[in-house]
Amino acid sequence: MAYKSLLTVMTDTVLAQGALAQMVALADATDAHADALCLGVDRSQTGYYYAGANALILQETLSRANAEADEVLAFAKDYLGKSGIRWAAESGVVQIADISRHVARRARFSDLVILPRPYGDGRDAEAEPIVEAAMFEGHAPVLLVPDDATPFVKPKTVLIGWNESPEAMRAIRRALPFLQQAEMVRIVVIDPPRHGPDRSDPGGMLSQMLARHGVRCEIDVLSKTMTRVSDILSRHATDTEADMIVMGAYGHSRFREAILGGATRNMLEQSTVPVFLAH
Template identity: 50%
Template sequence: MAYKSLLTVVTDPATVTHTFAAAIALARREDAHLDVLCVGVDNSQVGYYYPGSVAVILQDEIERAEQDAATLADLVNTHLINEGLRWSSETAIAYLGAVSDLIAGRARYADLVILPKPYGKNASVYAEAVLEAALFQGQTPVLVVPTAGLPVALGNMTLGQEIVVAWNESSEALVAVRSALPLLCAAKHVTIAIIDPPTRSFERSDPGGALAQLLARHGVHAEVTVLAKTLPRVTDVLNRLIRDKAADLLVMGAYGHSRFREAVLGGATRDMLELAEIPVLMAR
């Protein structure tokens, strides 16, 4: 398996620089095609307007969304035209309530979606919806890039040299590991992190052993680290390990719950995305 079709979605000019640095680095490393979707969002809410003004307001919103998408496309072209990559860009506009369907439809035909961190001071107001659509509706793994961009070592950006895998025996975690195999196989070192393993489970006598064996058969040398939950949250323990290992990528399952038939990020997934200082590859 390899990543040959990458997708990134742009809704805010402020997120382009660091997200594109990761997308370009990965596309070059994997010899992949990079697709870029520039989305202008129509925020009009027809139900809140007087009937006489609806048509004018709707037209103004559509024109603004089209201009936003065109501006993003120009910015994308500036970033990619001289990079020597195989890439294409597309503009689209969508009503606020239809953004998820648009993203999911594109994400289904990508091997990996590269997106900015959805939380924080500079996060796009649409970033969380885009991430959830790609993960839950598009069923596509997502590489979430922090605001600081890729880690830097010896003056060069790095991705996946030192990887931590958050392992809890769940199907989501296993899907994430399989989705990350191209990166895991190229890593210098992989740590399988298990926090407070259950006493009654398939792996109770050898936590992480079956996963380490699976990875070893792909040529991945993985070390299993079992940790106690000595901090209030699992994510706090994981982040401490990430700092100790000087890791530059975290692989973990994406967890959520249904709210009005829409999957939303919950618990450890949201906590990790809020706190993560390195890229996180998530899948479900």
């Protein structure tokens, strides 16, 4: 299986460039179709009362959102038009409280959604709900690209964060096209349980399954020498010169992740390589 329908969601011409470049690179290499959903976001919340608010203020926010949508659409058309791939771009204006519905509808019919990292400097409030809508409501895998990442087609080395969870297994299955093309896939197991069913061979059954798909893989069993799992994965990605990390998303509830942090959120905040997520 190959990714034949690619999607990116753009609300900003600067932050979207990395994801757009990655989408074009993959579409060109696999003869896929690339779609760009260009949104202007109305960040006013009309369900609340603002002292002194009137129709002119609401009209101003809507006009600003329309102008943003037109700017992003023009940028996407210019960029994609020069790429030589098959593409389509459309624009629209959404309220921030309703953005998930529109993103999920498009993500549902896409093989892979490519987006910029939702955390970091210059991110607006809609960045996180766009990622979550693609994964949770759209049920699509998401490739999150750092701002300065170099687009790749066939990753040389891929890390898999393996903790035997359903989310991790789902991410691995959805990432198979990348894993099959990689020169080496490293299954990273951090502090495997001493009394688990795979205690004598952690990651062995996963390695066997992937090998039957033609994936060249090795197992790296690491000690939890740092407090956060995401720190260990990031350091190992640097040590092995990995091009991509594959991991399950949000093993805990999204509310707990948002308040206390977690491997998913921490990874998205600090990773210097693209992260492939599925839930």
